[in-house]
Amino acid sequence: MPVAVTGSIATDHLMTFPGRFAEQFVEGQMENVSLSFLVDDLVQHRGGAGANMAYGMGLLGLNPVLVGAVGSDFADYDAWLVRHGVDTASVHWSDVRHTARFVCTTDAANNQIASFYSGAMSEAGQIELAPVAARVGSLDLVVVGPDDPTAMVRHTEECRERGYRFAADPSQQIAWADGEMIRSLVHGAEILFTNEYEAALLCQKTGWTPDEVLARVGTWVTTRAADGVLVRQAGHQPLEVIAVPETKPVEPTGGGDALRAGFIAGRTWGLSLERATQLGSAVATEAVEVVGTQEYRLDREPFLGRFAEAFGADAAAEIAGHLAA
Numbered sequence: 001m002p003v004a005v006t007g008s009i010a011t012d013h014l015m016t017f018p019g020r021f022a023e024q025f026v027e028g029q030m031e032n033v034s035l036s037f038l039v040d041d042l043v044q045h046r047g048g049a050g051a052n053m054a055y056g057m058g059l060l061g062l063n064p065v066l067v068g069a070v071g072s073d074f075a076d077y078d079a080w081l082v083r084h085g086v087d088t089a090s091v092h093w094s095d096v097r098h099t100a101r102f103v104c105t106t107d108a109a110n111n112q113i114a115s116f117y118s119g120a121m122s123e124a125g126q127i128e129l130a131p132v133a134a135r136v137g138s139l140d141l142v143v144v145g146p147d148d149p150t151a152m153v154r155h156t157e158e159c160r161e162r163g164y165r166f167a168a169d170p171s172q173q174i175a176w177a178d179g180e181m182i183r184s185l186v187h188g189a190e191i192l193f194t195n196e197y198e199a200a201l202l203c204q205k206t207g208w209t210p211d212e213v214l215a216r217v218g219t220w221v222t223t224r225a226a227d228g229v230l231v232r233q234a235g236h237q238p239l240e241v242i243a244v245p246e247t248k249p250v251e252p253t254g255g256g257d258a259l260r261a262g263f264i265a266g267r268t269w270g271l272s273l274e275r276a277t278q279l280g281s282a283v284a285t286e287a288v289e290v291v292g293t294q295e296y297r298l299d300r301e302p303f304l305g306r307f308a309e310a311f312g313a314d315a316a317a318e319i320a321g322h323l324a325a
């Protein structure tokens with residue numbers, strides 16, 4: 001039974017301005033700003049939390065079903081995801097809006113001017129999960145990742161109504177959502193994912209203690225960047241898993257999504273909580289060692305070698321049988 005991943009699908013367009021923004025602003029003319037920066041570098045990355053998670057699961061051979069909304073400019077990105085094992089047949093294509101886009105220019109002093117266009121993502125709330133389940137047979141798990149807020153609420157409610165197991169991954173949306181919305185996204189989740197900061201904010205906004213959160217979810221996975229991962233379940237000793245040590249400069253964006261992909265793949269394969277978390281940790285390290293959130297690969301032998309070094313030969317043997325050749 002496949003896993004469905006709902007969440008944002010977006011592209012990042014990142015430019016570098018060799019000067020300093022501050023030198024371009026004219027005092028007294030801030031009411032009529034008209035500036036154009038001649039940039040010397042443009043990189044484009046495929047991103048969006050839903051697509052990032054689906055990419056990682058695709059690499060692991062899970063053939064996840066991506067659920068989200070895009071625009072008519074999505075064809076190349078679509079082909080990329082399909083090539084990496086993602087089922088994109090349930091992606092909603094907008095007739096009128098472009099795919100969500102983050103455009104950011106960074107100057108020589110690391111100042112940034114950025115815009116985010118949510119575009120087609122605003123149509124994700126129109127998507128119903130039942131036809132997705134009907135198309136693929138049934139759904140093993142629905143990941144409700146950061147997305148248009150209406151979509152996140154709708155997907156979560158539909159999961160509860162139809163009895164689909166779901167993973168709550170509100171991520172950065174916790175920052176602006178109110179306590180009531182966060183409570184509605186979380187309660188009844190099979191898995192809750194947060195980073196440490198989001199974990200604290202979630203408790204603050206919902207008014208729940210960690211134990212009260214654990215009473216409402218099956219498993220709570222909290223990522224702690226280089227300090228690894230904390231996995232909690234009500235009535236059990238917390239489990240801590242190390243971050244697989246990085247060997248290249250770290251660009252942390254995308255680590256969280258990759259960790260989720262590995263963890264969910266591991267659990268779908270029937271691995272223990274510890275082994276699945278280790279898999280997530282290993283996938284996350286591959287992701288943070290490259291720039292871009294879908295630029296990493298999981299070449300079988302080097303990946304298994306590194307996994308064995310971090311977690312032992314027996315643990316590596318256990319995942320080897322599940323990894324694509």
Ligand SMILES: Nc1ncnc2c1ncn2[C@@H]1O[C@H](COP(=O)(O)OP(=O)(O)OP(=O)(O)O)[C@@H](O)[C@H]1O
Pocket residue numbers: 194195196223224225226228229243244245246250252253254255256257259280281282284285288
């Ligand atoms: N410096 C690092 N070294 C090794 N692994 C890292 C490092 N930073 C992140 N990771 C891996 O990525 C996982 C997720 O990182 P983090 O806790 O920073 O999530 P996040 O803040 O949600 O990240 P994202 O930018 O993807 O949203 C960590 O659990 C770890 O496995």
Ligand SMILES: [Mg+2]
Pocket residue numbers: 171172195256257
């Ligand atoms: Mg995150």
